[in-house]
Amino acid sequence: MRFRFTDAAIDVGAARRELLDLGAGGYVSFEGWVRDQNEGQAVTRLEYEAFQELAVKEGGRIVAEALARFPVKHALCVHRVGELALGDLAVWVGVSSAHRGEAFEACRYIIDEVKHRVPIWKKEHYRSGDSGWVNCERCAAAPRAVAGGSSAPVHDHAHSHAHAHDRRDPD
Amino acid sequence: MPEASAQRLLGLVLAGGASSRMRRDKASLAYGGRTQLDRAAELLARHAAAVFVSVRADQVNDPVRARHALIVDSVDGGGPMVGIRSALAAHPQAAWLVIACDLPFLSDRVLAALLAERGRALAADPGLMATAYRSTHDGLPEPLCAVWEPRAAAALAEYHAGGGHCPRKFLMRHAARLIDPVERQALDNVNTPEEYADASRTLDAPAAGHPMQIKIQYYALMREQAGRSTETVDSAAATPADLYGELRARHGFTLSHEQLKVAVNGDFADWSRRLRDGDAVVFIPPVAGG
CATH class of the missing domain: 3.90.550.10 (Spore Coat Polysaccharide Biosynthesis Protein SpsA; Chain A)
Structure with a gap:
């Protein structure tokens, strides 16, 4: 399976071995880690939740698209679900290829598409005691602009990174 | 007798x-x-x-x-x-x-x-x-x-x-x-x-307007706001958009259907798709993988 979930630590060595190929001259990987802050708030831990039936289907399509689009040998994406601590590995993407250029491009394509398309949700827990589902909660509360009239971007769900507007105050 | x-x-x-x-x-x-x-x-x-x-x-x-x-x-x-x-x-x-x-x-x-x-x-x-x-x-x-x-x-x-x-x-x-x-x-x-x-x-065919049984699974924010992971409802909703309107009124979901995607029977679907008895529906709030 070219896209899968695990609720235990991702075994990078085992995942990397699945890409080995004597025709490959190199391998590119991306690791997404749990960071200690987001949008100015101190993050203490994360939860990932997935609609796994569809997520595995959509993730598999993304990896298949990368293999069709770029002349690479093998590609794989593994994503964590459940509770994660700071520094934990949240997502791993690996691509092996005859030449490095297409391996970088395919790896970038997979992680970007996964973040946009696969039904996975991330709940951040903050040092303030607050918590929130990234990309979901603040959008619903105030869909267009930051209170106080600062120059916040107009909200757009087509991007997947968390954004700074309308974060609830820590206290 | x-x-x-x-x-x-x-x-x-x-x-x-x-x-x-x-x-x-x-x-x-x-x-x-x-x-x-x-x-x-x-x-x-x-x-x-x-x-x-x-x-x-x-x-x-x-x-x-x-x-x-x-x-x-x-x-x-x-x-x-x-x-x-x-x-x-x-x-x-x-x-x-x-x-x-x-x-x-x-x-x-x-x-x-x-x-x-x-x-x-x-x-x-x-x-x-x-x-x-x-x-x-x-x-x-x-x-x-x-x-x-x-x-x-x-x-x-x-x-x-x-x-x-x-x-x-x-x-x-x-x-x-x-x-x-x-x-x-x-x-x-x-x-x-x-x-x-x-x-x-x-x-x-169930005629339009006749109740059907629809199974809904909730994830993440939707699960927390519905207070459950799954429910089966009798609904006469013709489409997922109509169904979401009914459920939003019942559970007080904060997201509008324009902010969501929807899956029917395990894959992405159009909001205007015609629902059938026994369909399984998932409303998908904005995702945040990686």
């Missing part, structure tokens, strides 16, 4: 016809995966103490019929008159709720209205022989969705012996109570392959 009183009501499905215009046995025609004979017997069983199927002697081993309690024609001749007379002869103390097996649109409501009227008519006229619907087409009695009282047996025998063979004409000449239909299509019978095709289209 002994016949307790004249009020004991039995059900009879008439299934002895030749089905000549259909060119197929009408009792075996299926709607929604069940034969019309089984559907008719189940309908009657909800209103009568016991249900029998009226057959000719040469039909007793037919598998569609043999799984039911049978009343085999015991009088000479043919047609529904013989079936009704045979039932009245087999259980002389009972009244019979008689229906033909080619009436797929009959409903509980139609039978309940007929039985309620029969109760009132019997109280007013102890000599009543039958209670029937008035045809929407010609205003004449519909003898094949009717209650036949025990005392009709002798009069039917006399009418039959005099050369009569039409239960409709019998009802026009004797003490029968007629009521107006409570549902327009209820007594439309299905005689030809074309009529069967039309009826199948109506009965096999």
Whole structure:
């Protein structure tokens, strides 16, 4: 399976071995880690939740698209679900290829598409005691602009990174 | 069980016809995966103490019929008159709720209205022989969705012996109570392959506006706001967009459907897709993998 979930630590060595190929001259990987802050708030831990039936289907399509689009040998994406601590590995993407250029491009394509398309949700827990589902909660509360009239971007769900507007105050 | 009183009501499905215009046995025609004979017997069983199927002697081993309690024609001749007379002869103390097996649109409501009227008519006229619907087409009695009282047996025998063979004409000449239909299509019978095709289209697909069972799974913010991971709802929603509107009102979801995607039966779907009974729906809030 070219896209899968695990609720235990991702075994990078085992995942990397699945890409080995004597025709490959190199391998590119991306690791997404749990960071200690987001949008100015101190993050203490994360939860990932997935609609796994569809997520595995959509993730598999993304990896298949990368293999069709770029002349690479093998590609794989593994994503964590459940509770994660700071520094934990949240997502791993690996691509092996005859030449490095297409391996970088395919790896970038997979992680970007996964973040946009696969039904996975991330709940951040903050040092303030607050918590929130990234990309979901603040959008619903105030869909267009930051209170106080600062120059916040107009909200757009087509991007997947968390954004700074309308974060609830820590206290 | 002994016949307790004249009020004991039995059900009879008439299934002895030749089905000549259909060119197929009408009792075996299926709607929604069940034969019309089984559907008719189940309908009657909800209103009568016991249900029998009226057959000719040469039909007793037919598998569609043999799984039911049978009343085999015991009088000479043919047609529904013989079936009704045979039932009245087999259980002389009972009244019979008689229906033909080619009436797929009959409903509980139609039978309940007929039985309620029969109760009132019997109280007013102890000599009543039958209670029937008035045809929407010609205003004449519909003898094949009717209650036949025990005392009709002798009069039917006399009418039959005099050369009569039409239960409709019998009802026009004797003490029968007629009521107006409570549902327009209820007594439309299905005689030809074309009529069967039309009826199948109506009965096999849940009509718009009829409740369906939809299973919903919730994730992340939706799960927290719904206070559950899954629920099964009866809904008449035509599309996922309509369904979300109903559920948003119930659970107070903060996201509008423009902010969500939707999956039906395990893959992404259009908000305007037509929902079907048994569909599994997931509303997908903005994702945040990686």
